[in-house]
Amino acid sequence: MQNKQELLEKLTGIQSSRKSYYSELIYLVEEMKKKNKQLAVINQLTQIQINATWPQTSIYIATQLSQILLFEHFALTIVKGGILSSYLAKWTGDSWQCHTLTKSVLGEAPLLIEQYHLDLQEVLPEHHATSVPLRSQLNETFGFLTLFRREARQSDRDETDLFQLIASHVGVAVENSLLFQDVNEKIKIEAQLIQSAKMAAIGEMAAGIAHELNSPLTAILGNAQLLMREMTDTPAAPLMKDIYQCGVRCKKIIQNLLTFSRQEEYLFATISIDEVVEDVLGLIGYQLSVSGLTVKREMAHPPLLFHGSRHQIEQIVINLLLNARDALADKEDPQITIRSFQLEEEGRLYIGLSVHDNGSGIAPELLQQIFQPFYSTKEQTKGTGLGLSVSLGIAQAHGGKLFAESEEGCYSLFTLLLPQLAEEESEHGEETDIDRG
Numbered sequence: 200m201q202n203k204q205e206l207l208e209k210l211t212g213i214q215s216s217r218k219s220y221y222s223e224l225i226y227l228v229e230e231m232k233k234k235n236k237q238l239a240v241i242n243q244l245t246q247i248q249i250n251a252t253w254p255q256t257s258i259y260i261a262t263q264l265s266q267i268l269l270f271e272h273f274a275l276t277i278v279k280g281g282i283l284s285s286y287l288a289k290w291t292g293d294s295w296q297c298h299t300l301t302k303s304v305l306g307e308a309p310l311l312i313e314q315y316h317l318d319l320q321e322v323l324p325e326h327h328a329t330s331v332p333l334r335s336q337l338n339e340t341f342g343f344l345t346l347f348r349r350e351a352r353q354s355d356r357d358e359t360d361l362f363q364l365i366a367s368h369v370g371v372a373v374e375n376s377l378l379f380q381d382v383n384e385k386i387k388i389e390a391q392l393i394q395s396a397k398m399a400a401i402g403e404m405a406a407g408i409a410h411e412l413n414s415p416l417t418a419i420l421g422n423a424q425l426l427m428r429e430m431t432d433t434p435a436a437p438l439m440k441d442i443y444q445c446g447v448r449c450k451k452i453i454q455n456l457l458t459f460s461r462q463e464e465y466l467f468a469t470i471s472i473d474e475v476v477e478d479v480l481g482l483i484g485y486q487l488s489v490s491g492l493t494v495k496r497e498m499a500h501p502p503l504l505f506h507g508s509r510h511q512i513e514q515i516v517i518n519l520l521l522n523a524r525d526a527l528a529d530k531e532d533p534q535i536t537i538r539s540f541q542l543e544e545e546g547r548l549y550i551g552l553s554v555h556d557n558g559s560g561i562a563p564e565l566l567q568q569i570f571q572p573f574y575s576t577k578e579q580t581k582g583t584g585l586g587l588s589v590s591l592g593i594a595q596a597h598g599g600k601l602f603a604e605s606e607e608g609c610y611s612l613f614t615l616l617l618p619q620l621a622e623e624e625s626e627h628g629e630e631t632d633i634d635r636g
């Protein structure tokens with residue numbers, strides 16, 4: 200009998216009388232089941248999908264953890280490049296929803312946990328946060344996991360150990376995802392480099408061809424003009440006119456290509472945007488007014504100055520005005536408004552010039568496409584589709600921007616932003632206001 204008792208104790212690890220033997224055995228089996236469940240969850244947590252988004256990853260971890268730990272909400276937080284991004288998975292009663300919180304931070308992840316808990320008290324009042332750090336293979340902390348509970352329940356030692364063990368496994372998976380993102384980013388940059396090298400090669404080739412074609416084309420145009428004068432009232436006159444007009448179109452394409460590949464020489468100087476608008480309207484104002492358009496000017500006073508190439512900026516304004524004219528064909532009360540203004544964006548001062556028309560407008564899905572080279576909705580004889588892409592290239596070469604807003608059937612608004620000259624560089628240091636006229 201004595202031996203049997205000893206044998207049972209050795210087999211089960213339970214040292215007790217027969218009376219409490221079964222209840223202890225049940226407890227042990229429950230404990231084993233719990234441990235098994237924990238192992239299964241840890242195993243699942245090592246299989247975080249490498250290409251999942253961070254909100255998806257946070258919800259995945261929360262779902263797994265909810266099987267073995269008690270909590271209301273969960274957050275996966277990553278600190279990278281001075282930015283803390285926290286993906287807060289909230290249980291809404293029937294599903295998890297993820298909110299992203301970002302903040303620029305100074306310092307290392309371990310020191311940020313306390314501040315994070317304080318910040319999150321605003322988002323989740325009456326919740327108590329428990330965090331464990333995420334460590335990389337090089338033992339650097341790059342983030343943390345946080346559980347939010349309603350009651351201030353002291354976690355027992357087993358639970359704390361378990362949460363820490365989970366963090367070490369999740370850390371490896373999250374680090375892999377971060378590495379995957381880095382590699383992906385590098386592949387994208389490489390692809391962009393290849394693309395821009397290709398574009399540069401095409402630009403060089405286009406510029407070469409354009410130069411070659413420029414001289415014979417000048418001769419063709421000159422001779423065509425001479426012949427046109429001699430041939431008035433002959434049956435061949437319309438044919439000659441056609442030759443001349445096609446020549447002009449080729450010249451336009453070539454000039455656009457030359458600007459596109461920036462092979463033309465330009466002088467940079469301090470220029471007032473008012474003078475640019477004045478010159479352009481002097482050039483094409485007549486063309487606009489015969490189309491029945493009203494051109495309104497709302498220029499800032501005193502005139503805003505920028506540093507750049509007058510010829511190139513004029514080219515942008517001409518492109519924008521001619522596009523507006525085309526969009527206004529067959530419109531009732533066609534109007535173009537040119538406005539200049541100052542704007543501060545990301546701590547930099549810009550001067551802005553906008554061209555507004557109440558014309559056909561642009562569909563939202565086309566707003567980016569219109570800046571692509573050779574994108575045009577106009578008849579072949581009318582548009583080359585290079586106007587806006589050339590204009591965008593010029594704006595960017597000046598350190599500026601060009602963008603469009605529109606409502607289809609209502610209006611289009613094109614805005615050109617150019618870096619403003621610093622006060623000491625400009626002759627005017629006064630305040631700027633708007634002179635509507």
Ligand SMILES: Nc1ncnc2c1ncn2[C@@H]1O[C@H](COP(=O)(O)OP(=O)(O)OP(=O)(O)O)[C@@H](O)[C@H]1O
Pocket residue numbers: 518522523526556558559560561569570574575576577581582583584585586587588611
């Ligand atoms: N103000 C505008 N309103 C409506 N659509 C516009 C406007 N400006 C541009 N677009 C659209 O964007 C397209 C591209 O314009 P872009 O100036 O690049 O080329 P284009 O005017 O067709 O030809 P090009 O300027 O080379 O003669 C136009 O064909 C037109 O569909």
Ligand SMILES: [Mg+2]
Pocket residue numbers: 518521522582586587
């Ligand atoms: Mg155009």
